[in-house]
Amino acid sequence: MSKIQRIGTSARWSDVVIHNEVAKWVEVAGDFSLDIRGQVGQVLEQIDQTLIQIGSSRNHLLQILIFLSDLNAIAELNEQWDRWVPQGAAPIRACVQAGLGKGCLVEMVIEAVVVS
Amino acid sequence: MSKIQRIGTSARWSDVVIHNEVAKWVEVAGDFSLDIRGQVGQVLEQIDQTLIQIGSSRNHLLQILIFLSDLNAIAELNEQWDRWVPQGAAPIRACVQAGLGKGCLVEMVIEAVVVS
Amino acid sequence: MSKIQRIGTSARWSDVVIHNEVAKWVEVAGDFSLDIRGQVGQVLEQIDQTLIQIGSSRNHLLQILIFLSDLNAIAELNEQWDRWVPQGAAPIRACVQAGLGKGCLVEMVIEAVVVS
Numbered sequence: 001m002s003k004i005q006r007i008g009t010s011a012r013w014s015d016v017v018i019h020n021e022v023a024k025w026v027e028v029a030g031d032f033s034l035d036i037r038g039q040v041g042q043v044l045e046q047i048d049q050t051l052i053q054i055g056s057s058r059n060h061l062l063q064i065l066i067f068l069s070d071l072n073a074i075a076e077l078n079e080q081w082d083r084w085v086p087q088g089a090a091p092i093r094a095c096v097q098a099g100l101g102k103g104c105l106v107e108m109v110i111e112a113v114v115v116s
Numbered sequence: 117m118s119k120i121q122r123i124g125t126s127a128r129w130s131d132v133v134i135h136n137e138v139a140k141w142v143e144v145a146g147d148f149s150l151d152i153r154g155q156v157g158q159v160l161e162q163i164d165q166t167l168i169q170i171g172s173s174r175n176h177l178l179q180i181l182i183f184l185s186d187l188n189a190i191a192e193l194n195e196q197w198d199r200w201v202p203q204g205a206a207p208i209r210a211c212v213q214a215g216l217g218k219g220c221l222v223e224m225v226i227e228a229v230v231v232s
Numbered sequence: 233m234s235k236i237q238r239i240g241t242s243a244r245w246s247d248v249v250i251h252n253e254v255a256k257w258v259e260v261a262g263d264f265s266l267d268i269r270g271q272v273g274q275v276l277e278q279i280d281q282t283l284i285q286i287g288s289s290r291n292h293l294l295q296i297l298i299f300l301s302d303l304n305a306i307a308e309l310n311e312q313w314d315r316w317v318p319q320g321a322a323p324i325r326a327c328v329q330a331g332l333g334k335g336c337l338v339e340m341v342i343e344a345v346v347v348s
Contacts, residue, residue: 001231002137004176006205011198013209017178019229020136020252021234024179026210060236062249063256065341067212071331082243089238093245094258094341096299097331099187099213109181109210113251115233117347118253120292122321127314129325133294135345136252140295142326183328215303215329225297225326 007053016054022062023054024111032103036073037080039105044084047110056112058084061091065109071097073105123169132166138178139170140227148219152189153196155221160200163226172228174200177207181225187213189221239285248282254294255286256343264335268305269312271337276316279342288344290316293323297341303329305337 008015016025027046029039051057068074074095085091091111100107124131132141143162145155167173184190190211201207207227216223240247248257259278261271283289300306306327317323323343332339 001176001229004178004229009204009206011203011206012194012201013206015208017208019138019178022251024208026208060233062236062251067210071333074333078244085244087243088241090241090243090245092247092249092256092258094299094339095333096339101187101190101211107210107212113233113236117292117345120294120345125320125322127319127322128310128317129322131324133324135254135294140324142324183326217303217306217327223326223328 016050018054018114021114022111023050023056023114024109025050026107026109028101028104028107032105036070036076036105040077040080043106043108044080047108050110051112054112054114056114058086059089060113060115061089062111062113063092064111066093066095067098067100067107068095069097069100069105071095077106132170134170134230137230138227139166139172139230140225141166142223142225144217144220144223148221152186152192152221156193156196159222159224160196163224166226167228170228170230172230174202175205176229176231177205178227178229179208180227182209182211183214183216183223184211185213185216185221187211193222248286250286250346253346254343255282255288255346256341257282259340259342260333260336261338264337268302268308268337272309272312275338275340276312279340282342283344286344286346288346290318291321292345292347293321294343294345295324296343298325298327299330299332299339300327301329301332301337303327309338
């Protein structure tokens with residue numbers, strides 16, 4: 001069996017799991033008082049931080065599944081997303097509207113390849 | 117190509133697929149007449165049964181994506197979830213509200229590493 | 233690190249990513265003016281085309297996560313799905329209702345093993 005690596009494991013969940021070179025994790029904004037622009041920006045920053053932490057990069061993203069509490073906010077999402085995604089190395093992406101926790105406007109499920 | 121193993125394959129879906137050491141499957145409660153506590157308990161029991169069947173364990177869970185028909189039920193979910201998840205080996209978890217089939221209150225998509 | 237292969241990469245997303253023998257991609261119908269039968273048929277055809285393009289087949293599907301804009305349309309989905317899925321090689325499947333983009337009635341997230 002290939003090793004399972006867990007980062008930030010609490011009683012409820014792990015922040016990241018890594019197996020067979022692939023890291024998976026879930027991000028919501030640290031500050032739910034922010035509007036959608038603020039929460040998207042924060043989630044993308046948090047993804048960057050996790051990518052650094054696990055020895056990966058934006059160029060190694062495989063998939064991001066995005067849940068928005070209001071799909072009308074997709075323009076605000078895309079504005080920041082398009083600047084954030086590396087040219088020529090975009091992940092696949094699905095984006096749907098779902099009910100999220102109180103104050104949470106965006107939740108992302110991420111998969112990236114660990115480089116080292 | 118690495119072998120694909122399928123368990124419980126019907127005309128519509130397989131109960132489990134295994135590839136590259138990773139098993140994936142979807143669980144809903146066997147009894148939709150149960151309330152949310154009952155359905156969550158049943159889904160977690162069914163996950164245990166599948167883990168045994170495939171030669172895995174709660175310690176080898178990678179990811180669980182949870183759909184609740186009513187996110188207000190998250191307290192009832194967490195109460196059972198926190199007792200069920202093994203200390204120090206929690207999977208990553210996303211939990212959102214989505215429309216589920218008639219009577220279905222919770223649906224989970226599970227990934228776990230097969231040990232043997 | 234195993235190679236990441238990307239197909240149809242734009243500034244926003246890739247059409248397909250392949251890593252460790254597994255291809256992942258997202259499909260929505262090319263023509264949003266179609267009704268649910270039309271959109272489901274088109275999405276399944278598009279999956280077939282991608283399977284051919286990546287050197288895979290319906291027999292190598294691992295998982296399909298289906299988002300319907302109206303879960304009442306599941307009968308129409310299943311009618312075409314059951315004819316489309318290969319006997320004895322069905323993937324795992326989750327199907328929930330979520331808010332989709334304007335005119336979009338069905339969105340699928342697909343994983344399949346690349347054969348060659």
